[in-house]
Amino acid sequence: MARAGPAWLLLAIWVVLPLWLSSAKVSSLIERISDPKDLKKLLRTRNNVLVLYSKSEAAAENHLRLLSTVAQAVKGQGTICWVDCGDAESRKLCKKMKVDLSPKDKKVELFHYQDGAFHTEYNRAVTFKSIVAFLKDPKGPPLWEEDPGAKDVVHLDSEKDFRRLLKKEEKPLLIMFYAPWCSMCKRMMPHFQKAATQLRGHAVLAGMNVYSSEFENIKEEYSVRGFPTICYFEKGRFLFQYDNYGSTAEDILEWLKNPQPPQPQVPETPWADEGGSVYHLTDEDFDQFVKEHSSVLVMFHAPWCGHCKKMKPEFEKAAEALHGEADVSFLSFPSPFSLKESLTGGIIMTLPYKPCCSSPGPWRPAVPLCAQVEHLRQMGS
Numbered sequence: 038m039a040r041a042g043p044a045w046l047l048l049a050i051w052v053v054l055p056l057w058l059s060s061a062k063v064s065s066l067i068e069r070i071s072d073p074k075d076l077k078k079l080l081r082t083r084n085n086v087l088v089l090y091s092k093s094e095a096a097a098e099n100h101l102r103l104l105s106t107v108a109q110a111v112k113g114q115g116t117i118c119w120v121d122c123g124d125a126e127s128r129k130l131c132k133k134m135k136v137d138l139s140p141k142d143k144k145v146e147l148f149h150y151q152d153g154a155f156h157t158e159y160n161r162a163v164t165f166k167s168i169v170a171f172l173k174d175p176k177g178p179p180l181w182e183e184d185p186g187a188k189d190v191v192h193l194d195s196e197k198d199f200r201r202l203l204k205k206e207e208k209p210l211l212i213m214f215y216a217p218w219c220s221m222c223k224r225m226m227p228h229f230q231k232a233a234t235q236l237r238g239h240a241v242l243a244g245m246n247v248y249s250s251e252f253e254n255i256k257e258e259y260s261v262r263g264f265p266t267i268c269y270f271e272k273g274r275f276l277f278q279y280d281n282y283g284s285t286a287e288d289i290l291e292w293l294k295n296p297q298p299p300q301p302q303v304p305e306t307p308w309a310d311e312g313g314s315v316y317h318l319t320d321e322d323f324d325q326f327v328k329e330h331s332s333v334l335v336m337f338h339a340p341w342c343g344h345c346k347k348m349k350p351e352f353e354k355a356a357e358a359l360h361g362e363a364d365v366s367f368l369s370f371p372s373p374f375s376l377k378e379s380l381t382g383g384i385i386m387t388l389p390y391k392p393c394c395s396s397p398g399p400w401r402p403a404v405p406l407c408a409q410v411e412h413l414r415q416m417g418s
Contacts, residue, residue, distance in 0.1 A: 064105035093123035094145035115172035193245035216248035231286035314356040
């Protein structure tokens with residue numbers, strides 16, 4: 038019996054040691070909660086909280102290891118806490134928070150709370166990058182790399198990654214510099230990633246979100262003035278930009294068969310020189326024109342704006358349809374500006390121009406011009 042003691046003790050240490058090691062890997066930044074009052078207080082005092090609910094301590098081990106690194110990355114921006122629903126004391130809390138871990142295949146749940154209330158179940162990729170991005174912007178779009186269709190796009194996170202890729206890659210390389218809010222980028226991404234899959238082994242297509250100020254050096258070096266900007270490289274050397282931003286995957290594939298620099302664009306004829314029924318005004322004559330006309334529809338535009346170019350033919354048609362009917366005028370104003378309070382005597386409807394991904398901001402498409410024509414007819418009658 039005397040010799041059985043050490044063996045028993047060794048067995049006890051062997052059983053307990055893995056649990057001790059597991060606990061040691063959990064960051065002190067992760068708050069373990071079992072009392073409903075404590076969670077209620079936490080949600081009341083913190084406005085960005087991710088809660089891990091687990092069926093048991095063992096079920097939470099992998100997530101806790103990952104969330105420990107996340108907690109460090111979002112320190113001061115978000116809070117992570119853990120509730121072990123297998124613990125007798127915490128079971129009531131899980132029930133109160135409507136957490137159901139009864140299905141055999143469900144071991145954990147990740148719930149996000151914002152401004153004291155439940156926001157959403159976290160259902161994005163369970164990776165360091167995705168969770169960090171989510172906690173830094175809980176209502177923002179998923180990362181591009183979270184799209185299963187983008188698995189063949191090389192996703193670059195840092196300038197170091199970018200320089201390393203340029204140095205090692207021997208195959209032709211096409212890199213899209215983008216911003217997460219850019220609508221034109223979002224429209225192009227599915228085509229870009231489809232081309233990446235079809236070109237696998239022959240060329241490399243990469244994507245890099247350079248909207249942050251930390252990438253100013255890259256933006257300056259490669260003349261990134263708007264989004265997306267797509268640059269073509271061969272053996273680490275930048276050759277020229279790819280400027281067909283409305284392209285399909287097939288267009289990209291075709292272009293890469295014989296990459297060529299953008300062709301010089303033929304200068305466009307200024308809209309004001311084209312004639313038609315639209316009045317083209319400037320700062321000097323705008324105020325006087327508006328005072329002399331009871332109903333005015335103003336289109337503020339910029340020569341580089343794609344949305345403006347699409348709107349232009351319809352705007353011309355509407356102006357022609359109303360020409361001479363009533364005291365309704367269609368104006369073209371070649372740059373954005375703030376309307377003065379003195380103009381409140383007339384009816385001024387503005388068709389906003391959108392800065393085509395050169396800066397973020399709300400964009401509401403204008404109502405159909407046929408509806409505007411009828412509306413203006415009624416106003417002018």
